[in-house]
Amino acid sequence: MSWRELLPPWLVIIAGLTGIVLLCVSTKDVPVTPFRTKYGIVVDAGPSRTILFIYQWTTTKANKTGVIRECSSCPVQGPGVSNYSDSPQTVGKSLEPCLNWAQKEIPAEQHSQTPLYLGATTSKRQMNLTHHLAALTVALKSSPFDFQGEKILSSPDKEAFNWVAVNYVLENFFKYDWRGQLVPSGKGMAGVLSVGGTSIQLTSKVEENQAPEDGVRLQLYGQMHNVYTRHCPCHGTDQLRSRLLSMLIQDQRSAKTVSNPCWPLTYSREVQWQSVHTGPCALSDDTLDVPGPEEVFNISGSSNPTACIRLVQSLLNSSSCSFFKHSLSSVFKPLQTRFLVISEAMDFMRETVPSPDLGQATNRLCGMSVKELVKESQKSLDTLVDYCIVSAFIFHLSTKGYTFDFDGSIWTAFQKKMGDTSSSWTLGYLLSLTNTIPQDSPSFLKGIEPGVWSLLLILFVMLLTGSFMRISYRVMVKENSFNNRNSSVFDDN
Structure with missing residues (x-):
């Protein structure tokens, strides 16, 4: 039997051995991180107005805390929740247009996985806020989103979340290096001075051994931050004018x-x-x-x-x-x-008389x-x-x-990223909550070592090359045989 006749069975034997080798080669699970976008919703139920914010981020976290990139908002038509004392049920209906808008902004397949939070800022004078929030809760629970409950924020909580938002936008928690990787910024934390109508608040980070009992402790990007707000009544814009x-x-x-x-x-x-x-x-x-x-x-x-x-x-x-x-x-x-x-007066001064x-x-x-x-x-x-x-x-x-930082470029960048600065606490609030949002489990693929993979690739190439050569040879043999028969026929004639 010639080698040409033995070639096909040998190719089959090689293919079988290759399959056996593939079954015996050890493999390992290679994680594939999902990069799809996640969404989160925060409803700011303030005393004078209500706004629904949509935030989005990738599933990648930095030391267990999310990296939020974009935001869009929907102001709810009508006054704030404190103005619905006569008809609390109307509060929930006023939220429907913004909820419908959110369902269009967020992909339908992610509605059930999108956490929705209700936060309210209030004063001691508004003791009936619970009834209004109950009406809002009914409307939010009926939405397709994953409602996580309500929270009435105290003034220190709100100012602490404002502090988080400011330092996040200014990249004081982390920054991106030349490779696009998140690394500690190495910069100190900025403080925030908020000028309201009746009072002002001075918020800054304090040392662990100096943190007062009424301070706020926040775990962000792998570090604990103690934030304290000094509240000064009678020094807001309206009160300063009246006293003057x-x-x-x-x-x-x-x-x-x-x-x-x-x-x-x-x-x-x-x-x-x-x-x-x-x-x-x-x-x-x-x-x-x-x-x-x-x-x-x-x-x-x-x-x-x-x-x-x-x-x-x-x-x-x-x-x-x-x-x-x-x-x-x-x-x-x-x-x-x-x-x-954070003050309208300072915004005006930055724009008109920059110095x-x-x-x-x-x-x-x-x-x-x-x-x-x-x-x-x-x-x-x-x-x-x-x-x-x-x-x-x-x-x-x-x-x-x-x-005080009056750098116009810094403030412009801050406003561009924050948009509605009066509700910047919602960004800080959601950032702190991303610590509790579980990260998507990565999927896995079977993988082999690079050296083994290269060897198997060469083996397959040789097998395919041999098969191609064998087929080509058989075609050539048949053509030669056909030509020889035709030639003998013409010679006989």
Whole structure:
């Protein structure tokens, strides 16, 4: 028997041996990490408005905490939950358009796997909020998403989550290296100064051995952070204005028109005494000659930045707020922290009078005319004229040793990523919750060692090459035989 006749069975034997080798070669499970996008929903049920936020991130985590990349939001039509005291059931119906919007934004196959959280920020005056949240809960439970429950956030909780959002956006927790890998940033944590209508909050990280009992402990990206908020009532925008006007009226009681150096020229307003001198934030009366509650005063702007700053300083020097006491630095070390200010007044100042020097920027803002103020913003003039008082207040804090970050590029990047900064706590809230969201289990593929794989690949190539050569040879033999027969036929003829 010739080798040509033995070749086919030998090829079959080689193929069989190859199959046996494949069955005997040891394999190992190779994990394949799923990279699909995950979603999370947070409903901010605030006292004045309700907003639904959708966040998305990949399944990859950094030390058990998620890396959130994008956000979209849907403002709920109507007032906040506290305004539905007469008809709590209406609260749930008002949420339906945004829930329908969320179902379109998130792929249908992921609806049941998308966690949905309800968070509410409230004050001590709103004791009936539980009834309103119950109506919201019914609507959220009926949605196709995975409702995780409700949480009423205290002021320290909200400010702590604001702090998380700010430092996350500023990449103070981690950063991406040149390979695209997440690595510790090596930067310190920024503080946050939030200026509200009635009060201000100063939030910063404190050391473990100095953490007060009412602080907030957060586990983020493999590290524990102790965050503490110093709350200062009576120093928000509205209260600063009222206290300042009250002091001016008492100082200039004999004048027909009270001059206010913090307001621009040609701007004036009639103010009733009881509107600026009432409640726990009212200044104490230094004289017996106190105006009557119904007495009205004409307050006229004189646009004097130097006098305004001096007036605000005299108002705050007598403040009982712990912000102004240097003894705080030895305990909580706020003077060693760089703070980002969240305030409409500071936003306006960054855009209209950008300057690295806070004192110069404050002087320029307090020296702006009514025409200049209105030209630079669409807000009402009654709101714009108070920005000078707030900027003078921030400048006063800077003279006490606090450092504020007014870098326009940083703030622009922050606003671009955060969008609605007044609800930035929702981002910090979800980031902390990603620690409890289980990471998708990776799928596995069977794999063999590279050397064995290379050997088997060569064996298969040789087998295929031999088979191809054998087929080619057989075809050539048949063609030659056919040609020879035809040639002999022609020769016989």
